[in-house]
Amino acid sequence: MKAMSHxxxxxxxxxxxxxLKDTSELMLDLAYSSVLFNSPxxxxxxxxxxxxxxNLHTEFELLVLARCIxxxxxxxFLGLIRLGLVTEKIADAxxxxxxxxxxxxxxxxxxxxxxxxxxxxxARVQVSRKSVLVGKSFRESQIHEETGMWVSALxxxxxxxxxxxxxxxxxxxxxxxxxxxxxxxxxxxxASP
Amino acid sequence: MVRLEKIEYxxxxxxxxxxxMKDTSELMIDLAYSAALFNSQxxxxxxxxxxxxxxxxxxLLNMSTMVAARSADDAESLVGVSVIxxxxxxxxxxxxxxxxxxLRQIGIHPIVxxxxxxxxxxxxxxxxxxxxxxxxxxxxQLELAAKMGINVIAIRRDKELIxxxxxxxxxxxxxxxxxxxxxxxxxxFERLADGTLQRLEG
Numbered sequence: 042m043k044a045m046s047h048x049x050x051x052x053x054x055x056x057x058x059x060x061l062k063d064t065s066e067l068m069l070d071l072a073y074s075s076v077l078f079n080s081p082x083x084x085x086x087x088x089x090x091x092x093x094x095x096n097l098h099t100e101f102e103l104l105v106l107a108r109c110i111x112x113x114x115x116x117x118f119l120g121l122i123r124l125g126l127v128t129e130k131i132a133d134a135x136x137x138x139x140x141x142x143x144x145x146x147x148x149x150x151x152x153x154x155x156x157x158x159x160x161x162x163x164a165r166v167q168v169s170r171k172s173v174l175v176g177k178s179f180r181e182s183q184i185h186e187e188t189g190m191w192v193s194a195l196x197x198x199x200x201x202x203x204x205x206x207x208x209x210x211x212x213x214x215x216x217x218x219x220x221x222x223x224x225x226x227x228x229x230x231x232a233s234p
Numbered sequence: 235m236v237r238l239e240k241i242e243y244x245x246x247x248x249x250x251x252x253x254x255m256k257d258t259s260e261l262m263i264d265l266a267y268s269a270a271l272f273n274s275q276x277x278x279x280x281x282x283x284x285x286x287x288x289x290x291x292x293x294l295l296n297m298s299t300m301v302a303a304r305s306a307d308d309a310e311s312l313v314g315v316s317v318i319x320x321x322x323x324x325x326x327x328x329x330x331x332x333x334x335x336x337l338r339q340i341g342i343h344p345i346v347x348x349x350x351x352x353x354x355x356x357x358x359x360x361x362x363x364x365x366x367x368x369x370x371x372x373x374x375q376l377e378l379a380a381k382m383g384i385n386v387i388a389i390r391r392d393k394e395l396i397x398x399x400x401x402x403x404x405x406x407x408x409x410x411x412x413x414x415x416x417x418x419x420x421x422x423f424e425r426l427a428d429g430t431l432q433r434l435e436g
Contacts, residue, residue: 058349066355116341123335124270124346130328134321141314149311152318155252191383203354
């Protein structure tokens with residue numbers, strides 16, 4: 042393996058920590074949604090992301106340790122390592138939540154009540170070919186303005202991701218959105234008329 | 235000797251306990267990352283306080299599920315509640331770990347700030363200027379979540395820290411607001427606070 046320059050490894054560590062934080066929080070959203078919808082598919086995605094985070098976290102730690110740390114920097118680097126560890130713990134907790142679904146235990150109604158109470162409501166819709174959303178970017182789609190719902194995750198080509206403002210919406214995309222109860226119906230009409 | 239709060243069984247709806255555990259653990263993550271990002275002891279101390287609260291809730295919830303289970307079927311259906319409550323407890327522990335980095339002044343590498351500039355959901359700390367349109371308004375009036383995707387995590391007012399402010403909280407000048415949201419919304423919110431943006435579109 043080609044040795045990385047000091048600069049390159051610095052950039053890589055930054056990107057990895059950002060990805061660790063984003064992924065661990067996405068996992069938590071998906072894990073609660075998997076319980077809410079009793080969806081093994083969502084739960085399996087959380088498990089797959091957990092494996093990804095484990096690998097990413099190991100790579101992150103190795104990269105940090107590979108820097109020749111001077112004694113006066115050691116406290117700062119310890120803080121960095123511990124922050125990485127926190128994202129890994131959050132990912133673990135998300136995986137633990139999703140396991141309830143994968144063990145085939147019918148989630149107790151109180152769980153669904155609790156998750157809905159905390160997030161108002163969460164909806165899951167698939168974008169149909171006839172939907173006006175197809176071909177629009179998330180920014181142009183004005184989903185929030187039209188429905189009051191915030192899209193927190195989408196599934197495309199077997200991968201869950203966060204929506205980006207300039208990402209184009211495609212037929213077949215599955216959207217997870219949270220907001221108020223009435224918004225959920227509006228979103229369904231918009232996505233699958 | 236370590237002194238811990240004695241916990242007595244109180245009949246409380248499992249749903250309420252779980253909602254509080256879930257909400258608090260999520261709030262704690264944001265508070266803890268904010269504490270690290272802004273090197274704030276006050277926020278870090280709040281995280282430690284909330285962690286104790288979550289511990290207490292975890293005991294109460296476990297007792298409630300035990301009392302509720304009267305059969306094998308009940309147990310099967312309730313075990314998921316315990317597992318998920320334990321996960322929220324784990325999350326609150328993770329948040330407390332961040333708070334400890336701040337409180338013990340272990341150090342936050344500059345890389346952390348760089349990384350926080352790249353994450354999807356960003357954190358900001360703003361001070362409301364006297365001419366800001368936020369001043370004198372109730373949080374619910376501002377509809378920050380609906381209009382900009384901004385969630386206010388905490389407000390620091392003089393010596394007081396208001397965590398997870400209520401909808402009828404009135405913004406004052408000089409408030410230091412910690413908030414979370416997508417980069418576009420964060421920028422708009424920062425301009426509202428410093429008075430360079432006077433009204434909200436839409």
